[in-house]
Every structure is written in C-alpha cells, then in structure tokens.
Amino acid sequence: MDPSVRVGRIAGIEVGLHWSLAIVFALIVWTLAGQVLPVFVPDQSQSAYWIVSAVAALLFYASLLSHEMGHALVATRLGVKVDGITLWIFGGVARLKGDVSTPGIEAKIAIAGPLVSLALAILFAAATFALDATGGPPLIEGGCAWLAGSNAILLIFNLVPAFPLDGGRLLRAWLWRRRGDRYRATATAAWLGKMCAFLLIGLGLVELFIQGAWSGLWLVFLGWFLMSAARSEEAQLLMRGALRGLRVGDVMSRDPTMAPGWITVDEFMRSYLPGQHASAYPLKTFDGALDGLVTLTRLAQVPPEERHVRRVRDFGTGMDRIAKASPGEQVTAVLDRFSASDEGQMLVLDRGQLVGTLSPADITRALGGPARSSSR
C-alpha cells in the first residue's frame, strides 16, 4: 500500500495517507453526526453534532496511527527497519523493511499494536465514566464512548487469527516456535487467513443479497482485501522457499561487460550494444576502476540530438547509490536491497573486485521462470 500523501515523520518514522482515507473520514463523520450521536445524545444543536463528530473521527485516526506506531517503534527497537506507516481505508499498515529473524521478535512486534488499542480503549472508557460521574458535557461523553468502542473493535478485529492481521502473525510466531519451521508456519497461517477471508466474503454476500443490507458490501471488500494480502504473503513465501540455500554466486550474471564511462552515449550505442543482451552495464573509469552502473532504460531516455555530446557516465548511478552483494551471501538475505538500490540492480563484488551483477531477472531465471540471460 503506497501512500498518496506523505504527512511527515513521527519519531523518525515516515507517515503517509492513502487517498481512500478521505472517503472513510467523510463516511465516519456523516454516520456519527447524522445517526449515532443524535440517537444516544438527543436534543443538541446540529453544529455541535458535526464538530464533535469531526473531532472524534480525527481522534479515531490518531488511535489508528498510535496502533501502527506501536508496531513500528517496537520493530525499530528490536533492530527491524521500518519503511513507514500508511493509513488507508481499512486501517493502517506499518511496512517493515526486511524480515524478522526469530518468532519472538515477530510476536513482540505483532502484539504491540493491539496493546496500544487496548490501552486507548481503556483510556476513552475511563474518560466516559469520569464525564458521566461529574456531569460533564453529554456530547463529549458520547464521543468518548464511541472512541472507546471503536478502539475495542480495532483490537478485536486485529486479533482475528487471519494472516496478515496481527492475530495471524501471532499465530505464525507460535507455530514457528513450536515447529521450528518458518515456512510451514507461514503456509498454515496464510491458509487460515484465506479461509477467514472466504468467510467474510460469504457473510457479506448473505447480508447484501438475503438481508438487503448495504453494509454487507463492506465485509465483501474487507474479505477481498484480506484474501489478496494472504495470497501475496504466500507467493513471497513460496519464492523465498524456492530460493532457500541458493547463494548470490549461483544465480548472478557472471563477468559482466564493463563499459567505459567517458565515451558518448552515441558511441556506446554503436560499439557496445550490438550483440549484447544486458540491461545494465557496470562503468569503468579511464584507468579501469569500477565507477557505478548505467541502465539501458536510462540511456534510451537521452534525446537523440544530445547523444553525441553527452557522456555515458552522466547517466550512470554512482557507487554509493548502488546495492552491493558478495557471491557467498544467501539470495534470500539480499532481496531487500533491490528496493533500496536506485537502479534495481546489484553489483556483486568479491574482495573489492567486480565478479558479476544481480538483477530481478537473474532471480526469476533461477526460479525457472522465462527470463533471458542478462549478460552476454
């Protein structure tokens, strides 16, 4: 889930909003002001209903963000990098960069969010009781009660053992610890996730077509979202399982052709391109030192009238912005570096010497997919 609007950083973690959030925000305010609050707290002015509803909806999103912050902060504390948090239509997603290494770490990160929701539910419930006991403004009391309920629902929903929800992650951590096999644990958790998703879709369809309630549509969407999330986790698992035991040296494209960085784009295309299949070329300086990487995609973007004056090096990516790996590393351990690399390519270095390049195509080929050799 990529964010549409980046809001900024909180405690070093990037927070973004997805456009779908605006629809839900409007829906929440509209339901609260138009239906919920007037029933529970009657005889208040229209503007008061709207103001309290808008504030409550904002606080609900703050609660959602706190839940995700709980995951993210514990992850950072345990040494797992966090890419950022996105809030969207079905709640929040804390995107972890890389994988957790033990079931204990997985469990601690997974439980942190629900614990925050639990604390918030208790906090808002206490505020409701305090306002009730002291005869505080009834509308604010109503807002607090709604927030206590919403946080409780968030807590319960997230604890459903459907991977990749928090409950599913806890289940996976438990299975992983019991069997000592992370792949089988993920497979079981993802299967359960899909079953829960089917159940939600089924319930939603029954509500929609038999009872004629539009809220069924919400369940169908939620089930569909869970289904695709469980599927993508499963696909990732299968890929990582198939790559298990393979080393970078086994799958990389060996002895890549190095291109001189000082020649013009035009010259490069005439003298280096014919007979080559590579999509990226390591660059060398005049005295033969490795000097970054250039991709054909980047060179193809150079306007034809500039090709005979601009040098290849001008369109290359410097050594500091390219991911590197060594031939002895596990392929599964370097996968995350692709996203961190500007060009989606990796240079494979053995004691400082270039011995190969690694691209996603090399990995597809290693998995038996239809990728052609990216070198020679």
Ligand SMILES: [Zn+2]
């Ligand atoms: Zn969570």
